[in-house]
Amino acid sequence: MSALAELPLLSLRSVRVGSRRDHEVREIVRGVDLDVLAGEKVGVVGESGSGKTLTMLSVLRLLPRPLEVLGGQIRFEDKILTELDERGMESIRGAGVAMVYQDPMTSLNPLLRVRTQVVETLRAHGSSDAAAGKRTREVLGQVGFVDPERVEAAFPHELSGGMVQRVMIAMAIATSPRLLIADEPTTALDVTIQQQILDLVDSLQSRTAMSVVWVSHDLGVIARLVDRVFVMYAGRVVEQAPTVRLFARPTHPYSQALLGSLPGPEVRHRARLTQIGGSPPDPTRLPPGCPFRARCPFAFDRCAEQEPPLLERGEGSLAACWKEPIEWL
Ligand SMILES: Nc1ncnc2c1ncn2[C@@H]1O[C@H](COP(=O)(O)OP(=O)(O)OP(=O)(O)O)[C@@H](O)[C@H]1O
Ligand code: SF4
Ligand SMILES: [Mg+2]
Numbered sequence: 001m002s003a004l005a006e007l008p009l010l011s012l013r014s015v016r017v018g019s020r021r022d023h024e025v026r027e028i029v030r031g032v033d034l035d036v037l038a039g040e041k042v043g044v045v046g047e048s049g050s051g052k053t054l055t056m057l058s059v060l061r062l063l064p065r066p067l068e069v070l071g072g073q074i075r076f077e078d079k080i081l082t083e084l085d086e087r088g089m090e091s092i093r094g095a096g097v098a099m100v101y102q103d104p105m106t107s108l109n110p111l112l113r114v115r116t117q118v119v120e121t122l123r124a125h126g127s128s129d130a131a132a133g134k135r136t137r138e139v140l141g142q143v144g145f146v147d148p149e150r151v152e153a154a155f156p157h158e159l160s161g162g163m164v165q166r167v168m169i170a171m172a173i174a175t176s177p178r179l180l181i182a183d184e185p186t187t188a189l190d191v192t193i194q195q196q197i198l199d200l201v202d203s204l205q206s207r208t209a210m211s212v213v214w215v216s217h218d219l220g221v222i223a224r225l226v227d228r229v230f231v232m233y234a235g236r237v238v239e240q241a242p243t244v245r246l247f248a249r250p251t252h253p254y255s256q257a258l259l260g261s262l263p264g265p266e267v268r269h270r271a272r273l274t275q276i277g278g279s280p281p282d283p284t285r286l287p288p289g290c291p292f293r294a295r296c297p298f299a300f301d302r303c304a305e306q307e308p309p310l311l312e313r314g315e316g317s318l319a320a321c322w323k324e325p326i327e328w329l
Contacts, residue, residue, distance in 0.1 A: 013074075034055070040227055042212070045216055056213065115136055121175065169204070173204060181212075182213070184215055194221070238292065239251055242317070249317075252321050
């Protein structure tokens with residue numbers, strides 16, 4: 001095995017995202033470390049506003065202005081994305097990393113037929129007209145449309161929410177990406193359709209061995225799909241752990257609270273994170289200390305003084321909490 005093959009496919013180190021105006025820096029993503037191995041399925045979970053989408057958009061360098069990557073390093077395969085120019089990034093988007101966005105209706109062009117949109121994506125990656133047309137029909141079949149011809153000829157508004165999501169997934173996988181980022185691909189859909197979409201991406205993953213990052217505010221929705229979970233809170237990862245370990249023994253009090261309101265990973269039941277008392281803080285206006293302090297039943301003096309770093313807790317788990325910090329080291 002080459003040295004490169006042993007490296008994670010994607011690696012984020014101390015990634016910070018925010019805005020810079022004059023001398024005022026507003027940091028929303030405050031130093032995220034995250035790795036995805038080749039073929040791995042990873043979940044990124046956290047309440048609304050915790051920085052999940054911005055972290056993922058920083059990988060593709062598609063952050064909305066005035067937001068930008070303020071620091072840290074992002075590597076994909078052998079390329080340091082944070083050092084690539086725009087042309088280099090274009091070669092990564094689609095063929096390397098593809099993303100299914102949170103709001104599909106805004107990412108499809110309402111004026112263009114489905115066929116045109118998928119074909120244009122493929123042509124932008126160097127396919128000939130004939131090859132792009134063939135591949136378009138093929139991927140629309142792969143995402144479960146029994147009549148790809150009819151879907152190809154449709155405008156987005158002629159399709160249901162679930163069908164639009166399938167088209168988005170077809171566009172994302174058309175270029176055979178090594179990594180697919182699925183950002184809350186199902187929240188707007190009813191539970192049955194949601195399940196179908198999750199299962200569809202999962203079966204595409206197992207056939208192609210691409211890596212998948214599932215982003216969700218709902219641990220219950222993605223738990224059965226992922227090998228490892230990154231729990232985000234106020235712009236940072238506060239726990240990362242293999243899914244089995246997280247469910248058996250969550251370390252961070254925030255993860256414990258999330259799991260306290262959830263059934264086991266096999267139960268297809270939706271539970272809202274808002275069942276945890278209090279509300280998440282604004283990551284740009286944090287007081288010193290641990291950002292979870294105001295909601296944490298275990299907070300003690302040290303928690304007010306310094307924000308805890310991610311520390312090893314055994315069995316592949318890392319957690320950012322001052323409680324029981326030493327014994328696993
Ligand atoms: N375009 C923007 N300009 C300024 N601030 C933004 C912008 N987009 C998001 N934010 C801020 O960044 C925070 C994190 O946003 P992000 O979209 O990453 O959250 P999220 O974890 O994906 O939440 P959700 O579960 O609601 O999708 C938000 O609370 C918001 O205040
Ligand atoms: S560091 Fe303190 S406040 Fe933060 S989660 Fe741990 S015990 Fe709670
Ligand atoms: Mg989001």
